[in-house]
Amino acid sequence: MSYIGKGIPRVESFEKVTGIAKYVNDLMLPGMLYAKMLLSPHAHAKIKRIDVSRAKELPGVKAVLTGEELNYKQGLYLRDKDILAKGKVRYQGEPVAAVAAVSEEIAEQAISLIEVEYELLPTVFDPVEAIKKDAPLVHEELGSYEFMKGVFHPVPGTNIANHHKLRKGDVEKGFKESYKIIENEFRMPQVAHVPMETHVVIAEWLPNDRIKVYTSAQSPFAVRNLMSVTLGIPHARIEVEVPYLGGGFGGKAGIHLEPLTALLSKKAGGRPVKLVAKREEEFNTLPCRQALVARIKTGVSKEGRILAQEITYYWDAGAYADYGVNIGRAAGYSGAGPYDIENVKLDSYTIYTNHVFGTAYRGFGHVEFMWAIERQMDMVAHEIGMDPYEFRMKNVLKPGSITITGEKIRENTGRVDKCLESVAKEIGWSKRKTDEERKAEIANGKITGKGLAVLHKAPAMPTFTSCSAVAKFNDDGTVSISVSGTDMGQGTYTALAQIAADTLKMPVEKIIMVWDCDTKTDPYDWQTVASRFLFMGGNAVIRACNDMIEQMKEVASAVLRAPKDELEIGDERVYIKHNPDEYVTYKELALGYVYPNGNAIGGPIIGRGKYIAQGLTILDPETGQGLPAIDWTYGAHGVEVEIDIKTGDLRIKKIASTFDVGKVINKLLAEGQVKGGVVQGIGTGLFEGYIYNKEGKLLNNSFTDYKIPTAKDIPDEIVTDFVETPQLDGPYGARGVAEHPMISVNAAIANAIYDAIGVNINDQPLTSERIWKALKEAGLN
Known part of the structure; x- marks a missing residue:
């Protein structure tokens, strides 16, 4: 029996629902x-x-x-x-x-x-203002700070904590050859993480x-x-x-x-x-998601091919750099979206302001810049009179395409076009609504619209990132797996248990995931970020299990008097391939095999596995060219919305989300990840965002004033689907999908709003008030 793809419940479910988990x-x-x-x-x-x-x-x-x-x-x-x-x-x-x-x-x-x-x-609060020469300096000492040289590029004497450049082709030549050039600006505010558990630390200086x-x-x-x-x-x-x-x-x-x-x-x-952050301190004191101002200029041919794109990202890092400089870097190497564009000029600035400082947030900047990219793609399509679905299909990356950093897309890289095709079919995508059709709906007081958006993301991490796993047999033949990537609710430990069970060919119930992570006793792992834990941790677990298998075969070879290469494993036993009745059980080998006369050989079976990111390079500081990522996960959303013309209230009737995950390890958990990410993306899209007064005081630092999605905000229907283009170096072909479901949800909603009312909204969040004003602008209320 294979556990890969099976939707088994999370291994820690009992501990959490009963309150045993500490x-x-x-x-x-x-x-x-x-x-x-x-x-x-x-x-x-x-x-x-x-x-x-x-x-x-x-x-x-x-x-x-x-x-x-x-x-x-x-x-x-x-x-x-x-x-x-x-x-x-x-x-x-x-x-x-x-x-x-x-x-x-x-x-x-x-x-x-x-x-x-x-x-x-x-004070300075706007990142575009903060980059000007006469802006107040947040860090006068920037030139004296230690930083990761060669990777990040702070500019002393300014508020620029990092400037990441990307250059591909000849952007000016591309604009000269363009049929039309479309320019727009997009904005997103800071957003809170809002974990159920606030930051808590107990420290003891011994x-x-x-x-x-x-x-x-x-x-x-x-x-x-x-x-x-x-x-x-x-x-x-x-x-x-x-x-x-x-x-x-x-x-x-x-x-x-x-x-x-x-x-x-x-x-x-x-x-x-013990220091426990109050909820207000989670908002006021601890980091949030960075705000973004994005400016995009796109040159396109009459046939709908993107010929040139010039992009500037102004990231509001707040008062300190933290992860913000790496978010700016990630936007630099993936910030044009999953599109095949020959000529690109991209500048990504991470900028100090007097706001709460920003850090990593699910999507690592991609929620923000894909909002801008996917709004721009729809607007370009409208400008040249092309259907947004056809426009995207004409321009998305496909096998043979070259990314903006010079990486060649291969057959096993993933297929964004298949994801887009899937969601468009699911929501019944057709040509854009005519003015006559729109007027017919207005008479009923509600107006509907459909929108599409694509996305991509790769793990944003240093070239030297590594992880490890230890697997050991217990007396009863069960196996304990130790890793130091944390499971904060995403279910990765369950998927790793499935991977171990499949590799060892034993029941998943006999795989025990060691929950607490302790640097004193557990194997090394870089960080649980970047949607890289399943990919890298899964590979480490496979190698640890294979190490155990080799050790078992070594001992079993002596016990069964057969060469190692003639042995096979299955059903918790090592047996001779051509004579399966000749075997020795895992339990007999676990701590060392004992012969009938009392002689013993072998010893405790303990496997070690490790994995390090392969082939990554530091990016060229002037062009951004190089290999920044070990894998890419692609996806797409299709949304259908309904808008109340009198109030601007928006209801999401349906959202379809498809991702190319390489291989689904646990279908139940993968679907849960997608649905959870979609709802979180709806929060970002419709009502989340920090609000400051003119002195820089955060006004909505509690759940009274800062709203997150509730059960009433969940779409009427969420449909998930997966494309499986195996990642050749992934565990059983898998790649991560932890952050991706949240990306581009907001853009798909905004594109659906345009389809409904014919007005573009380029600032987040898409509140009822903003929609009502757009309705008024369109003369619909």
Whole structure:
């Protein structure tokens, strides 16, 4: 029996629904203290004075920290962030002081006793304004910061944290040969991750400068590495454990509260300290998705071929670079979408502002720039009088196409055209609605429309990314699998159990996934980001299982007196191919085989597997040419909407989503990923987004004012489908689909709105108010 493709339930279901699963906030350590942070009320201000004397004197307070005490810089790709604001604050909500006390109530009281005197500084909030020469500098010291050279390109003396260039062909020549040139600007606001579990850390600074951290992070080894670099403590002295994780979506990648919590523990004499972010701090203090301003200029032939495209992305990184510079880089090498374009000029700027800082978010920038690309594609098609489906089909990447970085698309790369064909068929795509047809619907008070959008994404990661897995037999013949990629709800551990069961040819019920990830005992994994865990972790698990098989055959060869190459496995036994009745069971081999006379051979069967990204290159700093990705996942959405003409309220009647995943490992979980991502994409498309006042204060920092989708916002019908073009180096042919379902949902909705009312909306979110104004512009209400 093969488990590949089967929709088995998630392996941790029982633990989660019964409450047995333990999260960081469930943990209690002897003598534990509780931490709170004092946050800046200003977006940009000099810190003239901090008085913590009254807080220190409060009974029960064991530690008080300010930025002046901490000579550390943290950062993932560019080290630009103080653990607590030092000298000045750069966004409203930035921590300026922290305390640890014997109770949360005392810690909260101590925070209220700290006095801070500020001197306001000029602010900048729009990334396009921030790039101008006379804009206030968010980081005057940018030229002195350490960063990953050769990969990122900060510009000292400006607010540009990274400038990624992409050049392919001759864009000016392409524009000269174009029949029409269409230019547009598109905007998207910052968006919150909103995991069910907020950021939580427990840290203990042990004797001999050893640090133990329990954290709700996506990547324990990344936390260990970044803490080592930040604090100057050797890796071997830092242990990071991640238990069950209550959602992440990229907001828990990298490090955030871990160094501060560890330093509070040190100041408190080594007592463990717990820091739990309040929901308001998730919005105000911890990172969000970057905002984007996109400007696109497209030259097209009379026949509908894209001849040239010039793109500029202005990413609002907020106050610190974090993952933002790599998002800008990812937009640089995939930011023209899954299209075959001979001439491309693309500039992707990651820009500092006085907003909350941005980080990785499901889709890693692709939700944002594909919004712009897929809106532009529809608008270009309308301009030349071509059906948007036909226009896309004429221009999408196909086998033989060359990407904007110079990579050749092959038969096994994936098929975006098949995904587009699938969703168009599912929603009954036909030619665009005529004005007469639109008027006939208006009489009924509701008007409908259909929209299409395609997408692509590859893992955005360094060239040296690797992971590993350990598989070991237990006494009873079950197998335990240890990895250090985290399962934050996406179901990857279940898929890895299926992969292991299929490779070892044994029941999946006998595969035990070790849940807690601990850097002290578990094998290395880079990070659980970029939709790369199934692909890379799956390969590592296969290799670990194959290592076990080789060890079993080695021992079985002696027991059965047969050469290894004449042995086969199946039904939890190793047998002779031409005589299956001659066999030895896995259980007999698990810890070492014992002969009837008591002699023993072999020993515990422990398999090791590893995988590293193959063939990736650093991209040319001037042209962006090179190989940036190990695989590409393509997809498409088709949407049908209904709009109330009087109110602008929008209902999604149907959304069809198709992805080329190479090979479906678990159909149940793959469908769940798609449906969850689609609903999250609807939230981004219709109503999510940070709202600031003119002083840079975030106005919607709670669920009262920041809305996410509820059951009432789920489409009437969600249809999922998969194309399977096997990835030759993927586990059983699979590639990732974790982030992709959220990408381009917003663009498909906006394209459907245009189909309904004939007005383009180029700013997100697509609120009822914006739609109502568009209806008014069209004279429909």
